[in-house]
Amino acid sequence: MSALPDRIVSADALPIDVPTLRALIDARAEHAPGKPFLLSAAQDDVLTFGALRDDCIALDARFRKAGLRPGDVVSVFMGNGIQTARLLLAAMYGGLVANPLNLLCQPSQVRYIVEHSDTRAIFVADDTHDTITEAIDVLRREGMERDIAVIRTSPDANALPDIPTIPARMTPTAHDDAPGTHIVAGDTALLMYTSGTTGAPKGVLLSHRSLLANMRNISAEHRLSDDDRVLVSLPLYHINGLVVALLTPLQHGGSAVMTPRFSARTFWSEASQYGCTWINVVPTIVAYLLNGEDAQGCDLSALKFCRSASAALPADHHRAFEERFGIGVIETMGMTETAAPAFSNPYDQAMRRLGSIGLPSGGEAKIVDLDGRECAANETGELVLRGGQLMSGYYKRPEETRNAFTADGWLRTGDLGYRDEAGFFYINGRAKELIIKGGENIAPREIDEALLRHPGVLEAAAVGVPDPAYGQDIVAFIVPSGGATSLDVAELRAHCLRELGRYKTPREFRFTDALPRGPSGKVQRLKLV
Numbered sequence: 180m181s182a183l184p185d186r187i188v189s190a191d192a193l194p195i196d197v198p199t200l201r202a203l204i205d206a207r208a209e210h211a212p213g214k215p216f217l218l219s220a221a222q223d224d225v226l227t228f229g230a231l232r233d234d235c236i237a238l239d240a241r242f243r244k245a246g247l248r249p250g251d252v253v254s255v256f257m258g259n260g261i262q263t264a265r266l267l268l269a270a271m272y273g274g275l276v277a278n279p280l281n282l283l284c285q286p287s288q289v290r291y292i293v294e295h296s297d298t299r300a301i302f303v304a305d306d307t308h309d310t311i312t313e314a315i316d317v318l319r320r321e322g323m324e325r326d327i328a329v330i331r332t333s334p335d336a337n338a339l340p341d342i343p344t345i346p347a348r349m350t351p352t353a354h355d356d357a358p359g360t361h362i363v364a365g366d367t368a369l370l371m372y373t374s375g376t377t378g379a380p381k382g383v384l385l386s387h388r389s390l391l392a393n394m395r396n397i398s399a400e401h402r403l404s405d406d407d408r409v410l411v412s413l414p415l416y417h418i419n420g421l422v423v424a425l426l427t428p429l430q431h432g433g434s435a436v437m438t439p440r441f442s443a444r445t446f447w448s449e450a451s452q453y454g455c456t457w458i459n460v461v462p463t464i465v466a467y468l469l470n471g472e473d474a475q476g477c478d479l480s481a482l483k484f485c486r487s488a489s490a491a492l493p494a495d496h497h498r499a500f501e502e503r504f505g506i507g508v509i510e511t512m513g514m515t516e517t518a519a520p521a522f523s524n525p526y527d528q529a530m531r532r533l534g535s536i537g538l539p540s541g542g543e544a545k546i547v548d549l550d551g552r553e554c555a556a557n558e559t560g561e562l563v564l565r566g567g568q569l570m571s572g573y574y575k576r577p578e579e580t581r582n583a584f585t586a587d588g589w590l591r592t593g594d595l596g597y598r599d600e601a602g603f604f605y606i607n608g609r610a611k612e613l614i615i616k617g618g619e620n621i622a623p624r625e626i627d628e629a630l631l632r633h634p635g636v637l638e639a640a641a642v643g644v645p646d647p648a649y650g651q652d653i654v655a656f657i658v659p660s661g662g663a664t665s666l667d668v669a670e671l672r673a674h675c676l677r678e679l680g681r682y683k684t685p686r687e688f689r690f691t692d693a694l695p696r697g698p699s700g701k702v703q704r705l706k707l708v
Contacts, residue, residue: 199636208232239273249274382574392567396541405432422519433522447474461597512536541565614643629678
């Protein structure tokens with residue numbers, strides 16, 4: 180596989196230095212109004228930069244006529260499509276706060292977010308309408324007095340939706356009658372709820388400044404220009420799908436192909452049909468593509484790289500993907516609280532480190548011990564971050580916001596890891612997920628990767644469980660590959676003994692159809708416990 184070529188950035192891709200998403204959308208429309216921005220794989224529709232700006236202006240007027248004012252929360256509970264993207268962008272364009280709701284949320288989580296977010300309008304599709312109306316009915320019976328408008332549309336609808344009148348807020352702002360001109364970089368643009376391993380979801384507040392910071396970082400580090408096109412197979416309620424694949428092309432003047440959802444069966448044909456130059460995936464997608472069919476009959480010559488994020492990509496899967504499909508993988512890492520990426524491996528293939536999340540992306544990072552002391556190279560501790568892409572805080576959770584940052588302003592990620600002598604960072608697992616067996620610290624990912632080297636294992640997650648002798652012992656949850664429901668346990672144990680030794684070999688193997696994941700795609704190990 181040859182090294183990736185250097186990119187020549189055209190004049191259309193020159194960075195636009197603007198303070199808000201509204202200003203960026205306006206600038207793109209002025210610069211290249213007829214250039215495609217969004218393409219729909221489902222409906223074969225195209226939305227240009229000029230049409231996007233026109234739709235944002237029209238929707239902004241409808242929002243205001245309905246009674247919505249700057250700072251109000253507007254939720255979108257729909258699958259991927261041009262209409263879904265249009266509504267999220269138009270909300271931020273008008274100074275509202277966009278809140279994409281996770282389609283995988285349980286009814287209790289939907290009710291919590293609808294109530295906690297103070298949302299005033301929710302856009303739904305046919306398949307999500309009943310969930311929202313039932314949630315609102317339950318909340319009203321429990322005493323919620325706020326009126327919420329529920330607007331039905333379709334993810335790929337062409338017509339702009341009508342918005343019913345919504346009763347005015349009790350406390351109007353000073354800028355309620357000044358559309359557009361009042362928006363500043365520090366204003367909140369996005370409210371995205373992230374589910375932890377315990378407790379209710381937390382609403383992450385991201386400003387125009389933080390979103391634009393990462394859009395610039397991604398465009399620069401991946402050398403993206405106006406002729407680049409990304410396949411959007413991740414959902415827009417995912418911080419990666421929203422920021423990396425939808426928002427970032429606005430920065431470099433590129434385009435994005437919207438697919439309803441990821442499908443291993445159609446993934447390569449969609450990338451080929453629309454001439455995508457890069458793909459944005461998570462390790463689970465890599466696993467399913469490796470377990471699926473080859474890309475025979477698909478012209479992938481336009482593809483320059485594959486970007487993997489949201490969780491650590493097992494090194495063996497990294498190698499196997501590059502060998503099988505001939506596409507270089509750039510591994511990155513981020514979280515909702517960092518508006519997507521905080522790390523990225525270098526664009527140049529020869530400089531990447533397999534198994535590493537890369538170098539800090541547009542910010543600072545360090546590893547600290549329990550006392551906050553910075554760790555030496557190859558010493559494990561907690562990963563902390565600082566930079567312009569960080570969240571403003573958690574909505575209506577001041578204590579959690581304070582606890583999320585160190586006294587000197589570093590964001591505590593909760594991830595365990597280390598950096599090597601060259602400054603590349605590596606993740607071992609979550610601080611709360613560390614397995615302590617007989618006083619020895621064991622990183623779950625080490626066991627996961629050993630299991631993934633078995634040909635019958637599609638996905639794996641190791642967890643610590645109480646044990647009277649050792650304090651904790653190891654149980655491995657496994658998703659078998661190829662549609663099997665189980666594997667030979669004796670063979671799995673023998674495989675682990677060879678790969679890990681007796682002390683780190685799981686005591687028990689359990690088989691499951693899928694591993695529990697949060698909105699960002701990370702495995703929620705504590706739910707397995």
